[in-house]
Amino acid sequence: MWTLHQFPLCPFSRKVRILLGEKSIAYDLVQRRPWDEGDDLWRLNDAGRVPVLEDKARNIALCDSRAICEYLEETVERSPMLAGSALARAETRRLVALFEENFHADVVAPLLHEKMTKRLVLRQPPDGRVLREAMKRAHGHLDYIDWLVDNRSWLAGSTMSLADLAAAAQVSVADYLGGIDWRGHDQARGWYAVFKSRPSFRPLLAEKMEGIHPPSHYAMVDG
Amino acid sequence: MWTLHQFPLCPFSRKVRILLGEKSIAYDLVQRRPWDEGDDLWRLNDAGRVPVLEDKARNIALCDSRAICEYLEETVERSPMLAGSALARAETRRLVALFEENFHADVVAPLLHEKMTKRLVLRQPPDGRVLREAMKRAHGHLDYIDWLVDNRSWLAGSTMSLADLAAAAQVSVADYLGGIDWRGHDQARGWYAVFKSRPSFRPLLAEKMEGIHPPSHYAMVDG
Numbered sequence: 001m002w003t004l005h006q007f008p009l010c011p012f013s014r015k016v017r018i019l020l021g022e023k024s025i026a027y028d029l030v031q032r033r034p035w036d037e038g039d040d041l042w043r044l045n046d047a048g049r050v051p052v053l054e055d056k057a058r059n060i061a062l063c064d065s066r067a068i069c070e071y072l073e074e075t076v077e078r079s080p081m082l083a084g085s086a087l088a089r090a091e092t093r094r095l096v097a098l099f100e101e102n103f104h105a106d107v108v109a110p111l112l113h114e115k116m117t118k119r120l121v122l123r124q125p126p127d128g129r130v131l132r133e134a135m136k137r138a139h140g141h142l143d144y145i146d147w148l149v150d151n152r153s154w155l156a157g158s159t160m161s162l163a164d165l166a167a168a169a170q171v172s173v174a175d176y177l178g179g180i181d182w183r184g185h186d187q188a189r190g191w192y193a194v195f196k197s198r199p200s201f202r203p204l205l206a207e208k209m210e211g212i213h214p215p216s217h218y219a220m221v222d223g
Numbered sequence: 224m225w226t227l228h229q230f231p232l233c234p235f236s237r238k239v240r241i242l243l244g245e246k247s248i249a250y251d252l253v254q255r256r257p258w259d260e261g262d263d264l265w266r267l268n269d270a271g272r273v274p275v276l277e278d279k280a281r282n283i284a285l286c287d288s289r290a291i292c293e294y295l296e297e298t299v300e301r302s303p304m305l306a307g308s309a310l311a312r313a314e315t316r317r318l319v320a321l322f323e324e325n326f327h328a329d330v331v332a333p334l335l336h337e338k339m340t341k342r343l344v345l346r347q348p349p350d351g352r353v354l355r356e357a358m359k360r361a362h363g364h365l366d367y368i369d370w371l372v373d374n375r376s377w378l379a380g381s382t383m384s385l386a387d388l389a390a391a392a393q394v395s396v397a398d399y400l401g402g403i404d405w406r407g408h409d410q411a412r413g414w415y416a417v418f419k420s421r422p423s424f425r426p427l428l429a430e431k432m433e434g435i436h437p438p439s440h441y442a443m444v445d446g
């Protein structure tokens with residue numbers, strides 16, 4: 001049985017959870033706080049990060065969400081999320097990197113810092129200027145999702161892939177933190193609404209991070 | 224014929240070049256300056272980054288170094304660098320992420336900012352405090368390489384893999400920028416010396432980045 005070490009607002013852990021859900025793989029959750037000295041996460045992951053997907057019985061601890069997803073793709077055939085030709089797979093992986101690096105750095109990381117780390121760790125108020133800049137940058141990335149969805153059924157091509165999972169995971173954390181203004185992004189919103197209604201995604205939307213409240217539209221399928 | 228868009232001190236591009244070399248795949252180089260407004264890199268890569276591996280004749284532009292390496296692994300059997308069981312592959316990918324995210328963020332990114340970006344773009348002197356902190360953090364990562372090399376033939380296991388390529392690429396940029404103090408790291412130094420003497424690596428060591436000079440030991444195989 002797998003155990004996923006994570007916390008509710010970690011977008012990389014969310015991607016792994018959606019994949020586990022899509023593949024109908026059972027798992028337990030353990031909540032971690034990588035920012036706490038007391039957390040012994042370093043014993044599991046030399047990078048001190050979540051997610052870690054552990055199978056204690058087999059003495060396995062998989063680290064890094066892309067490595068975890070590739071492992072699950074290689075070992076569980078059900079609901080493939082990295083399918084097609086080598087070129088199609090390269091396109092999927094390009095988009096995973098784009099959302100997990102560029103969208104993350106421009107939007108999700110500053111929101112997490114201002115609204116989560118400052119509240120839970122630093123005990124400081126968020127900086128409004130940083131929040132506004134992140135929301136402004138979010139528009140550029142949502143324009144890109146609009147454009148992809150105008151041209152393809154799913155972000156990387158004709159079927160749902162890790163690109164959709166990675167993007168939806170990042171977007172969902174930004175949306176939880178009030179960083180997404182959906183006005184003017186009907187295509188992106190339509191794509192994301194489909195995700196929000198999937199059984200693999202519903203449990204994530206129902207979870208809260210202590211002391212941090214999402215906007216009212218966050219968990220609504222047509223929100 | 225492939226064209227690799229890159230600049231000499233980009234560690235992600237270096238990894239791709241070593242892989243192309245190991246697999247004996249011919250390619251041309253085009254030098255890019257992602258920090259220049261005038262560079263039309265955005266036409267090739269929606270993330271505005273190097274490396275991009277292009278095949279104009281086939282109208283292909285592969286973006287993101289991990290996506291590029293996976294593509295080359297899937298399409299060229301020679302000199303496999305992501306071999307073994309799904310678990311072994313997960314271990315390789317975990318280490319690629321560790322060196323490209325943690326080592327990069329702790330050591331390579333601050334060195335590049337202080338010694339390259341400030342010189343070529345911002346026209347500011349480097350901040351000695353930041354450089355010292357990066358070098359201090361480098362020691363921790365070199366300890367980790369020492370430990371891996373004590374326990375395994377190569378970083379991820381019994382054969383050379385993308386983990387070695389990624390680590391050597393990151394280390395080489397830090398070394399070029401004077402950020403590596405090899406004293407006390409005999410195992411890491413031995414592992415890196417083997418790399419430095421490989422035909423896939425020699426061309427990299429011979430290249431210079433305009434206006435930035437590496438220390439004298441940088442290109443010496445026993446340096």
Ligand SMILES: N[C@@H](CCC(=O)N[C@@H](CS)C(=O)NCC(=O)O)C(=O)O
Nearest residue numbers: 010011012034049050051064065066
């Ligand atoms: N590339 C990693 C990134 C994981 C990551 O950044 N996790 C964050 C939480 S969202 C973390 O644990 N940060 C703590 C730290 O870096 O010290 C992955 O895909 O798993």
Ligand SMILES: N[C@@H](CCC(=O)N[C@@H](CS)C(=O)NCC(=O)O)C(=O)O
Nearest residue numbers: 233234235257272273274287288289
């Ligand atoms: N995950 C990417 C990272 C590439 C990257 O960060 N490239 C840097 C140069 S070393 C770059 O082009 N930066 C310009 C920018 O981000 O605007 C990869 O593996 O290719």
